[in-house]
Amino acid sequence: MSQLSLSELSLPASMEETEHIAALLADVASGSRSAFETLYRATSSKLFGICLRVLPDRAEAEDVLQEVYASVWRKAGQYDADRASAQAWLAMIARNKAIDRLRATPHAQRHAPIEDAAEAPDHGPTPQQHAETATDRARLDACMDKLDQRRRELIRTAFFDGATYEELAERSGSPLGSVKSWIRRGLMQLRVCLER
Numbered sequence: 026m027s028q029l030s031l032s033e034l035s036l037p038a039s040m041e042e043t044e045h046i047a048a049l050l051a052d053v054a055s056g057s058r059s060a061f062e063t064l065y066r067a068t069s070s071k072l073f074g075i076c077l078r079v080l081p082d083r084a085e086a087e088d089v090l091q092e093v094y095a096s097v098w099r100k101a102g103q104y105d106a107d108r109a110s111a112q113a114w115l116a117m118i119a120r121n122k123a124i125d126r127l128r129a130t131p132h133a134q135r136h137a138p139i140e141d142a143a144e145a146p147d148h149g150p151t152p153q154q155h156a157e158t159a160t161d162r163a164r165l166d167a168c169m170d171k172l173d174q175r176r177r178e179l180i181r182t183a184f185f186d187g188a189t190y191e192e193l194a195e196r197s198g199s200p201l202g203s204v205k206s207w208i209r210r211g212l213m214q215l216r217v218c219l220e221r
Contacts, residue, residue, distance in 0.1 A: 043158070044184070046111035047104070052187055054102035065094060068112070072119040079123035089126050093119045110158075168218035176211030183208060 046067065052060030072093055076086035096118055104114050169177055179197070182188050190208070194201040 043110050043112065047106055048184070048187060050101045050104045050111055053098065054104070061098060064097070068115055072115060075116055075119040076123045079120065079127055085126060086123070089123050090119070092122050096122065164219060168215050171218060172211050172214055176207050179204060179208050180211050
């Protein structure tokens with residue numbers, strides 16, 4: 026079954042990545058193992074870096090990273106895009122798990138003081154990135170509003186619900202070829218609008 030990808034829509038890279046990770050989390054919450062693997066490949070190096078900054082022992086950091094992804098598998102349904110970006114939510118889990126491990130380590134075995142954990146970089150969006158994301162979202166919303174209702178609903182359902190072309194055709198009672206054509210034309214209209 027062909028799945029729509031966010032790369033079909035020309036969005037700024039940071040917003041595209043954010044939406045992609047959020048979509049993967051939604052799929053993981055639904056129990057998709059392939060989405061979980063894709064999420065791991067897309068985010069594990071950054072999360073491992075967070076673990077290493079808090080826990081300088083590589084083996085400890087690797088153990089914590091496994092705990093992070095076990096937690097993500099169980100809690101993906103709790104992710105709320107209105108509260109934080111997907112990357113910030115994942116970074117928070119990694120940082121908290123690493124700090125918990127550091128606190129559980131006997132004082133004599135600690136390699137770094139807990140104060141070093143406070144210096145671990147915050148991978149959440151900066152105020153400037155947050156403003157840019159808000160601006161990009163407003164532009165995207167304005168461009169979406171210019172689409173006819175059918176294309177707008179199909180694109181939103183595809184991207185936010187992760188529906189396939191086949192599912193969209195079934196839901197709308199329309200031929201598969203028509204649905205693909207409507208979405209393709211809608212994405213082209215969005216691309217032209219966003220490039221202005």
